[in-house]
Amino acid sequence: MKLLENIPYDDLTAGQEASTERLCLADDLFVFANASGNLNPLHLPHEDGDQDGLPEAQAPSAWVGALISSVLGNLLPGPGTIYESQTLHWTGLAHAGDTLVARVHLLEKLPDRRVRLRTTVSQKGGAQILHGEAVVIAPERKMTFNIDDLPTLRVQRHVHFDRILHQAEPLPAIPTAVVCPEEPNSLGGALLAHEHTIIRPILIGDRSKIAAAAAEIGADISQHEVLHTASHQEAAELACQLVHEGRAQALMKGHLHTDVLLSAVLRKDTGLRIGRRLSHIFVMDVPGLDHLLMVSDAAINIAPDLETKVDIIQNAIDLAIALGTVQPKVGVLSAVETVTPKIPSTLDAAVLSKMADRGQIRGGIVDGPLAMDNAIDIEAARTKGIKSAVAGHADILIAPNMEAGNMLAKELTFVAGAEAGGIVLGAKCPIILTSRSDDEKARLASCAIAALFAKSGVK
Incomplete structure (x- = not known):
């Protein structure tokens, strides 16, 4: 059984951190293209989006940024969190096959259960490719969720x-x-x-x-x-x-x-x-x-x-x-x-x-x-x-x-x-x-x- 557990606003303290790793798969790029409608060939595996003779399989910047939401929604503060704002500044690129680390660091607690966090995404063991800040509304009470029954996706590739x-x-x-x-x-x-x-x-x-x-x-x-x-x-x-x-x-x-x-x-x-x-x-x-x-x-x-x-x-x-x-x-x-x-x-x-x-x-x-x-x-x-x-x-x-x-x-x-x-x-x-x-x-x-x-x- 896989459980998600949150940290309510009253239990949060400045300096808390959480992170998650994600291997960027070629299938992720297809799923994002279908979900977002962004069909830029730069982001489609096996396509040569810039006509340089090589396929790019470049991860869309918005997909990379979305990895931050997985940390906020799953770990810190976790289930029940609501986004209020997010700034994103990209300093690098990710591609299919890269392992990425998304991390959040709690900077301060604000009134009305609002929390400000530093957010980054980096290559595992390598350079940072994204940084910014998020303000979220933290959950009020402790909650636990079983996510074993989450539907799975299958990309129909041949x-x-x-x-x-x-x-x-x-x-x-x-x-x-x-x-x-x-x-x-x-x-x-x-x-x-x-x-x-x-x-x-x-x-x-x-x-x-x-x-x-x-x-x-x-x-x-x-x-x-x-x-x-x-x-x-x-x-x-x-x-x-x-x-x-x-x-x-x-x-x-x-x-x-x-x-x-x-x-x-x-x-x-x-x-x-x-x-x-x-x-x-x-x-x-x-x-x-x-x-x-x-x-x-x-x-x-x-x-x-x-x-x-x-x-x-x-x-x-x-x-x-x-x-x-x-x-x-x-x-x-x-x-x-x-x-x-x-x-x-x-x-x-x-x-x-x-x-x-x-x-x-x-x-x-x-x-x-x-x-x-x-x-x-x-x-x-x-x-x-x-x-x-x-x-x-x-x-x-x-x-x-x-x-x-x-x-x-x-x-x-x-x-x-x-x-x-x-x-x-x-x-x-x-x-x-x-x-x-x-x-x-x-x-x-x-x-x-x-x-x-x-x-x-x-x-």
């Missing part, structure tokens, strides 16, 4: 996708067969990834429809290779041919049915099979989660059997490794975390865990069955007495079927504010699947994920 894009952009753009980019969204996503030097698109489909889509979004596609086909099926087959010829290292779905594209990929003679089941993997950047979260399979395998789940898990592990996760932790989900014969998914989960122990699934740690709560929340796992290297720390969530996986991914996206990129693995090259509802970052992330996988050499 730092993990930022990292993926940062990793992918310096790499040579991978040649990508974009199948039927015949409307603005699908063409625009491919061209956006090209602008970020992630892919080099080869546009395959009806030439007139591709040109019309380009005209609608005002894009110049004269520099891009356009291969005309008379049908979506022909476009999908030509894309597979380009992969076999080494002209393309990835496929990207445009404005055609997924079944049409995958039927060409799965053809025994001209397709892209490698002896493993195809599976779709959502790579999710969930605000507040300190790592990428993968969900599979949510788009291809409707009711996977045990053998298919082995391939689903292996595909996801391979992708996680390609994106930089060493020995990914895989949680095999069910409704409960105990093996129950009446729930077949718990039996599959237990077998899959043992198969990983015996080396039949490689590169990761697999455990299950796990319920959603104890797969991602360590306290939930401890409450239920689960001891596992995966519980509370899962990098990959394996759904029992496509319906569950799809609902989970959509809930994370539309309720928890996650960004979701997705690719299909299990073929000779990664296949980028984007949705019309994807925003720019999700489209870019899907392309970057495919590029990083293609360049990683993970098989």
